[in-house]
Amino acid sequence: MKRKINLKQKIKRNKKFISLFVFIITFYIVFQTLNSSSLKITNKKLINYILKEITYKNKNISTITKEKLKTIYKDPTKLLLTTKSNLIKKEKKVIPVIKEQTKKDPLIYIYNTHQQEEYAPSNFIESTLSPTVMISNYIVENNLENNNYETYIETDSIKEILNKNNWKYSYSYKASRILLEKRKKEYPTLKYFIDLHRDSLVKERTTTTISNKKYAKILFIVGLENKNYQKNLTFTENINKCLNEKYPTLSKGIYKKQGPGVDGVYNQDFSPYTILVEMGGYENTTSEVMNSSIAFSNCFLEVINKNESKTNN
Numbered sequence: 285m286k287r288k289i290n291l292k293q294k295i296k297r298n299k300k301f302i303s304l305f306v307f308i309i310t311f312y313i314v315f316q317t318l319n320s321s322s323l324k325i326t327n328k329k330l331i332n333y334i335l336k337e338i339t340y341k342n343k344n345i346s347t348i349t350k351e352k353l354k355t356i357y358k359d360p361t362k363l364l365l366t367t368k369s370n371l372i373k374k375e376k377k378v379i380p381v382i383k384e385q386t387k388k389d390p391l392i393y394i395y396n397t398h399q400q401e402e403y404a405p406s407n408f409i410e411s412t413l414s415p416t417v418m419i420s421n422y423i424v425e426n427n428l429e430n431n432n433y434e435t436y437i438e439t440d441s442i443k444e445i446l447n448k449n450n451w452k453y454s455y456s457y458k459a460s461r462i463l464l465e466k467r468k469k470e471y472p473t474l475k476y477f478i479d480l481h482r483d484s485l486v487k488e489r490t491t492t493t494i495s496n497k498k499y500a501k502i503l504f505i506v507g508l509e510n511k512n513y514q515k516n517l518t519f520t521e522n523i524n525k526c527l528n529e530k531y532p533t534l535s536k537g538i539y540k541k542q543g544p545g546v547d548g549v550y551n552q553d554f555s556p557y558t559i560l561v562e563m564g565g566y567e568n569t570t571s572e573v574m575n576s577s578i579a580f581s582n583c584f585l586e587v588i589n590k591n592e593s594k595t596n597n
Contacts, residue, residue, distance in 0.1 A: 387434060387436050387471065388434065389434060389471070389473040390434040390435055390436040390471050390473060390474055391433050391434055391435070391473055391474065391475050391476060392428055392433055392434070392435040392436070392474070392475070392476045392477075392478065392588075393435070393436050393438065393464070393467055393468075393471075393474045393476070393477045393478070394421045394424060394425060394435060394436070394437050394438065394478045394480065395421075395437075395438035395460060395463060395464070395477070395478070395479055395480075396416075396417050396418055396421065396438070396442070396460075396479065396480050396481065397442065397456045397457055397459075397460040397479050397481065397550075397551075398417065398442070398456055398481055398482075399416060399417070399418055399441070399442050399443070400416060400443065401416060401417040401481060401482040401566075402415065402416050402417075402482075402566065403415050403416070403417070403419075403482065403564065403566065403568055403569065403570055403573055415570050417480055417481060417482045417563065418480075419570060419573065419574075420480045420563050420573055420574075420576075420577040421437045421480060422437065423574050423577035423578060423581070424478070424480070424577050424580065424581040424584070425437055427578060427581035427582065427585065428581060428584070428585065431585055433585070433588070436467060436471060436474065438463055438467065440463055442456055442459045442460060442463075445459040445462060445463075446459050457547050457549075457550060457551055460479070460551060461551050461554070464477065464551060464554050465554075468554075475555070475557060476555075476557045476558075476588060477551075477554065477555055477557065477558040477559070478559055478561065478584070479550070479551070479558070479559070479560045479561070480561050480563055481505075481560060481561065481562045481563070482562060482563060482564060482565060482566065482568075483501075483503060483562040483563075483564060483565040483566075484565060484566060485565045486565065486567060487565060487567035487568060489501070489565070490564050490565030490567065490568055491564070491565075491567075491568060491572060492533040492534055494531055494532065494533065494534060497575055498569075498571075498572045498575065499531070499534050499572055499575045499576045499579065500563055500564020500565070500568040500572040500573045500575070500576045501533075501534060501535070501536050501564060501565075501576070502527065502534055502535050502536065502561060502562065502563060502564075502576055502579075502580055503535070503536040503537065503538075503539060503561075503562040504520045504523070504524055504535070504537070504538040504539065504559065504560065504561060504562075505538075505539050505541060505550060505560040505561075505562065506520055506538055506539070506540050506541070506550075506552065506560070507540075507541055507542065507546075507547060507548045507549045507550040507552050507560075508540050508541065508542035508548065509542050509547075509548030509549050510548075510549045510552050510553040511553070512553060512556060513552065515556030515557075516552045516556060516557070516558060516559065517538070517540075519556065519557050519559065519587070520538055520559050521538065522587045522590075523559070523580075523583050523584055523587050524537065524538055526582075526583035526586050526587060527579065527580070527583050530579070530582070530583065531579045531583075534576065534579055557591075561580060563576055563577065563580070564576060
């Protein structure tokens with residue numbers, strides 16, 4: 285009788301062990317499958333997919349309807365969720381759309397002196413993607429082009445320029461200056477230059493909530509070691525004023541920099557309409573950054589609309 289009980293207990297223990305073993309193996313296989321799929325999805329492909337999903341030109345919808353676009357603008361998180369799930373399911377079918385840009389007369393140039401600045405992963409997929417500040421470029425571009433302002437986004441690598449010239453990271457502004465001059469020669473129509481960055485402060489200092497929606501706070505940098513800095517400052521102040529009126533608490537203001545240990549110019553001597561924008565911090569999520577990118581582009585549009593109307597009159 286005792287032997288039978290021991291045998292039953294042994295069988296019971298073995299069943300539990302087998303079940304646990306099967307669970308561990310299954311979890312490992314699923315984890316490895318997800319991991320291998322995710323690792324194939326580069327940050328560039330995420331940007332490509334976002335661009336493909338939300339871009340339409342000359343009011344002709346290419347991949348989505350106007351109604352869907354309005355929904356995305358109200359809640360960019362929906363776009364990210366769709367994007368990430370589709371990237372896993374259709375990773376092999378994702379066709380890159382970042383290629384040689386066929387621009388005719390772009391007015392606005394968007395670039396990132398520090399292209400490798402990353403945002404916080406908010407889930408497993410994002411942790412393998414490591415989304416960078418470059419994601420903001422395409423959200424801003426989409427809004428500008430939908431309002432008939434042709435925009436050029438810089439995709440050449442700053443890191444490659446640094447390596448080629450054997451320059452340290454501190455020479456990044458010198459590297460981005462090369463690209464600024466190159467694009468201006470190619471497209472003399474370029475007038476406005478937006479350098480998008482990411483702050484390095486903790487989330488409590490880089491996040492705000494407006495109408496129950498979270499935003500990554502925005503900070504403007506103006507270098508005072510440019511003799512014509514006042515024009516850049518006035519342009520930046522107009523955008524900042526709009527943000528304060530339409531999105532209270534979103535902007536942290538304008539940080540004026542000069543002196544030892546800082547660049548002090550930030551290539552703002554290149555044009556009276558060259559601005560440096562820090563969009564959130566390293567702990568902000570992509571959806572928070574997207575909300576802020578839309579808000580910034582709305583105010584940027586408002587300011588250049590006034591500016592262009594004065595120029596044309």
